[in-house]
Amino acid sequence: xxxxxxxxxxxxxxxxxxxxxxxxxxxxxxxxxxxxxxxxxxxxxxxxxxxxxxxxxxxxxxxxxxxxxxxxxxxxxxxxxxxxxxxxxxxxxxxxxxxxxxxxxxxxxxxxxxxxxxxxxxxxxxxxxxxxxxxxxxxxxxxxxxxxxxxxxxxxxxxxxxxxxxxxxxxxxxxxxxxxxxxxxxxxxxxxxxxxxxxxxxxxxxxxxxxxxxxxxxxxxxxxxxxxxxxxxxxxxxxxxxxxxxxxxx
Amino acid sequence: xxxxxxxxxxxxxxxxxxxxxxxxxxxxxxxxxxxxxxxxxxxxxxxxxxxxxxxxxxxxxxxxxxxxxxxxxxxxxxxxxxxxxxxxxxxxxxxxxxxxxxxxxxxxxxxxxxxxxxxxxxxxxxxxxxxxxxxxxxxxxxxxxxxxxxxxxxxxxxxxxxxxxxxxxxxxxxxxxxxxxxxxxxxxxxxxxxxxxxxxxxxxxxxxxxxxxxxxxxxxxxxxxxxxxxxxxxxxxxxxxxxxxxxxxxxxxxxxxxxxxxxxxxxxxxxxxxxxxxxxxxxxxxxxxxxxxxxxxxxxxxxxxxxxxxxxxxxxxxxxxxxxxxxxxxxxxxxxxxxxxx
Amino acid sequence: xxxxxxxxxxxxxxxxxxxxxxxxxxxxxxxxxxxxxxxxxxxxxxxxxxxxxxxxxxxxxxxxxxxxxxxxxxxxxxxxxxxxxxxxxxxxxxxxxxxxxxxxxxxxxxxxxxxxxxxxxxxxxxxxxxxxxxxxxxxxxxxxxxxxxxxxxxxxxxxxxxxxxxxxxxxxxxxxxxxxxxxxxxxxxxxxxxxxxxxxxxxxxxxxxxxxxxxxxxxxxxxxxxxxxxxxxxxxxxxxxxxxxxxx
Numbered sequence: 001x002x003x004x005x006x007x008x009x010x011x012x013x014x015x016x017x018x019x020x021x022x023x024x025x026x027x028x029x030x031x032x033x034x035x036x037x038x039x040x041x042x043x044x045x046x047x048x049x050x051x052x053x054x055x056x057x058x059x060x061x062x063x064x065x066x067x068x069x070x071x072x073x074x075x076x077x078x079x080x081x082x083x084x085x086x087x088x089x090x091x092x093x094x095x096x097x098x099x100x101x102x103x104x105x106x107x108x109x110x111x112x113x114x115x116x117x118x119x120x121x122x123x124x125x126x127x128x129x130x131x132x133x134x135x136x137x138x139x140x141x142x143x144x145x146x147x148x149x150x151x152x153x154x155x156x157x158x159x160x161x162x163x164x165x166x167x168x169x170x171x172x173x174x175x176x177x178x179x180x181x182x183x184x185x186x187x188x189x190x191x192x193x194x195x196x197x198x199x200x201x202x203x204x205x206x207x208x209x210x211x212x213x214x215x216x217x218x219x220x221x222x223x224x225x226x227x228x229x230x231x232x233x234x235x236x237x238x239x240x241x242x243x244x245x246x247x248x249x250x
Numbered sequence: 251x252x253x254x255x256x257x258x259x260x261x262x263x264x265x266x267x268x269x270x271x272x273x274x275x276x277x278x279x280x281x282x283x284x285x286x287x288x289x290x291x292x293x294x295x296x297x298x299x300x301x302x303x304x305x306x307x308x309x310x311x312x313x314x315x316x317x318x319x320x321x322x323x324x325x326x327x328x329x330x331x332x333x334x335x336x337x338x339x340x341x342x343x344x345x346x347x348x349x350x351x352x353x354x355x356x357x358x359x360x361x362x363x364x365x366x367x368x369x370x371x372x373x374x375x376x377x378x379x380x381x382x383x384x385x386x387x388x389x390x391x392x393x394x395x396x397x398x399x400x401x402x403x404x405x406x407x408x409x410x411x412x413x414x415x416x417x418x419x420x421x422x423x424x425x426x427x428x429x430x431x432x433x434x435x436x437x438x439x440x441x442x443x444x445x446x447x448x449x450x451x452x453x454x455x456x457x458x459x460x461x462x463x464x465x466x467x468x469x470x471x472x473x474x475x476x477x478x479x480x481x482x483x484x485x486x487x488x489x490x491x492x493x494x495x496x497x498x499x500x501x502x503x504x505x506x507x508x509x510x511x512x513x514x515x516x517x518x519x520x521x522x523x524x525x526x527x528x529x530x531x532x533x534x535x536x537x538x539x540x541x542x543x544x545x546x547x548x549x550x551x552x553x554x555x556x557x558x559x560x561x562x563x564x565x566x567x568x569x570x571x572x573x574x575x576x577x578x579x580x581x582x583x584x585x586x587x588x589x590x591x592x
Numbered sequence: 593x594x595x596x597x598x599x600x601x602x603x604x605x606x607x608x609x610x611x612x613x614x615x616x617x618x619x620x621x622x623x624x625x626x627x628x629x630x631x632x633x634x635x636x637x638x639x640x641x642x643x644x645x646x647x648x649x650x651x652x653x654x655x656x657x658x659x660x661x662x663x664x665x666x667x668x669x670x671x672x673x674x675x676x677x678x679x680x681x682x683x684x685x686x687x688x689x690x691x692x693x694x695x696x697x698x699x700x701x702x703x704x705x706x707x708x709x710x711x712x713x714x715x716x717x718x719x720x721x722x723x724x725x726x727x728x729x730x731x732x733x734x735x736x737x738x739x740x741x742x743x744x745x746x747x748x749x750x751x752x753x754x755x756x757x758x759x760x761x762x763x764x765x766x767x768x769x770x771x772x773x774x775x776x777x778x779x780x781x782x783x784x785x786x787x788x789x790x791x792x793x794x795x796x797x798x799x800x801x802x803x804x805x806x807x808x809x810x811x812x813x814x815x816x817x818x819x820x821x822x823x824x825x826x827x828x829x830x831x832x833x834x835x836x837x838x839x840x
Binding site for chain 3 (some may be wrong): 068111114115118119120123124125126127129130184
């Protein structure tokens with residue numbers, strides 16, 4: 001028990017210190033932007049297809065479910081509002097983050113972890129390159145930019161999915177649907193979703209890098225680190241989502 | 251080469267996402283960026299939970315939004331944004347209404363008449379009734395009610411009182427029940443009694459008439475007897491008078507009693523009303539007849555005087571008188587005999 | 593050139609180095625021999641500053657690197673190069689980018705110029721036309737050579753070799769040993785090699801040091817080591833099954 005607590009505290013301390021070092025290395029020269037683009041490509045552009053599929057079906061299923069329930073109250077037209085609000089406020093950022101955690105969190109840990117066990121991290125240091133600056137910072141920055149970016153897409157695609165179902169399947173009047181969607185969502189709802197996505201991006205990368213840098217034990221260790229990276233970042237996303245919601249809507 | 255492609259991809263994605271973001275934010279912000287309008291300041295002393303962004307309606311049509319709210323010295327300043335082309339007039343009333351089930355607040359403006367209100371004008375709004383106020387009033391009412399109930403409770407509070415009340419109620423119920431029972435049981439009796447009474451009175455009336463005729467017929471003889479039997483007649487007369495007055499008194503009392511009974515049991519005796527009234531009138535007639543007789547006898551006029559001269563008549567009369575005497579004494583002893591069937 | 597005094601290092605309960613003393617002269621190849629797990633690689637990582645010792649000093653050209661901050665350490669590191677056991681090539685990059693990594697990161701030289709240097713370095717280690725391959729396409733021996741090319745591309749003063757011949761066939765091992773000696777004579781380097789391959793140690797080493805139980809128990813030329821009186825060293829170099837190492 002005591003050992004578990006000690007282990008937990010060590011992890012928390014390690015993650016915090018890594019986070020701090022990432023920030024320090026970002027602000028400390030020299031600035032190197034060339035790795036950021038490739039990470040942005042990976043985190044953003046390459047994740048977009050799967051995130052879009054997730055978003056369109058989430059929006060569609062939301063529309064179906066809410067329609068079924070709201071029809072009982074003769075409030076079918078509210079479907080648009082429910083879909084738009086839940087996509088922008090919660091589902092867009094959270095589901096995108098979970099997908100990115102699965103795709104990018106795991107690959108980050110696996111890549112850094114295997115570099116660690118094959119001494120590539122040490123090699124970087126001997127070549128006078130700080131591994132955090134080299135590996136963590138570009139990912140961190142790319143993630144901070146691309147997660148909100150992806151979330152904007154998933155918001156829109158989810159809303160469009162809901163629109164398609166609401167208007168073409170349930171024959172809700174298009175203009176009423178759009179009107180309703182608009183009246184349910186304020187600009188702040190959209191922005192708060194993006195702020196959440198920003199924090200989720202941080203979580204995914206910091207956890208992914210931490211788990212990578214602390215990998216030990218060869219290929220098996222890499223596998224273990226990858227799994228725990230995805231698990232921990234997913235849990236942290238869901239937990240922090242609650243607190244972020246409370247903070248942002250008070 | 252690959253780097254350039256990556257840059258293009260990323261750049262494309264980021265810029266499109268910014269476009270989408272702009273689009274979404276503008277949509278959610280309700281196009282206000284593209285519309286022209288003006289501001290009006292309204293002052294309320296109570297806004298009932300109105301929020302920034304709440305709709306503003308002119309005669310029920312949405313024409314703007316609540317742009318800002320702040321507290322000034324003593325009032326709440328509500329800044330309304332109103333679409334261009336919509337004009338408020340001098341006596342437009344600004345109130346705070348409630349929308350739908352959820353109870354969202356909005357600003358309602360009535361059309362009004364008179365001059366237009368210029369942009370950035372200041373208007374005094376009509377305050378909605380505060381829920382707290384309603385509640386506090388309700389509270390005082392409830393308080394008073396509670397007090398009243400308390401008093402009542404303390405009045406009735408004692409176990410003894412309660413028992414007494416319940417006893418009273420019980421007794422009353424019993425009495426009513428008994429009364430009802432008696433009435434039901436005696437309904438026929440009563441009817442019969444009243445009929446009997448009526449018949450009796452009729453008979454009496456008839457008899458009195460006959461007697462009167464006899465008396466009249468024998469008046470002459472009585473006249474002749476009169477002198478001989480002056481003293482007797484005088485006593486008889488006195489007795490008769492006494493009897494008749496008593497009879498009258500008795501009948502009056504009976505009729506009074508009957509009237510009381512009739513009043514009390516009006517519903518039950520509706521069918522007998524007529525009968526009773528005839529009875530009474532008969533009784534009256536009878537008493538009048540009696541009165542007449544006695545008067546004539548007292549006066550000693552007409553045939554009575556003649557009666558006194560005729561010996562035979564005198565004897566007859568004396569017989570009659572003795573009969574009458576008997577009758578009256580009988581009546582005196584038992585006045586109810588009159589009312590009963592012979 | 594390098595003086596190590598009273599060096600202690602432990603990982604948790606396990607004390608790896610227990611007051612190690614060693615000095616390495618400029619221009620020589622010092623080979624540290626010892627059993628697997630005796631702390632040879634740890635010693636190398638301590639020298640290059642990848643690990644911090646619990647106690648003790650590591651003096652490099654009169655500068656104690658254990659007291660340096662990260663930024664200062666980075667500067668000192670520019671003098672170093674290290675050849676890792678498995679090569680530790682960056683597998684997200686091509687062979688050319690691996691070899692030119694240091695130059696790409698730390699200099700503003702144009703890319704084509706750097707690739708010219710890369711080609712030269714690859715030629716030195718006996719490879720040509722592999723710049724655009726990915727490290728995963730190379731054999732173990734070629735990886736070592738590429739790693740060596742990357743190590744010398746920084747123009748270091750000191751090269752650390754971690755098990756240079758482990759995991760490759762004897763012929764390739766021999767050619768690597770030959771390469772190490774050749775580089776030494778060409779570039780006036782100071783080298784520290786760690787190995788348990790005695791054949792390699794005798795081939796490349798100017799001096800040998802035996803690491804046993806967290807300490808250097810004997811230092812000497814290959815000849816001196818071969819005729820050692822120390823039973824522990826004797827057992828190790830002869831590879832005897834019985835002796836003080838296995839019996840204790």
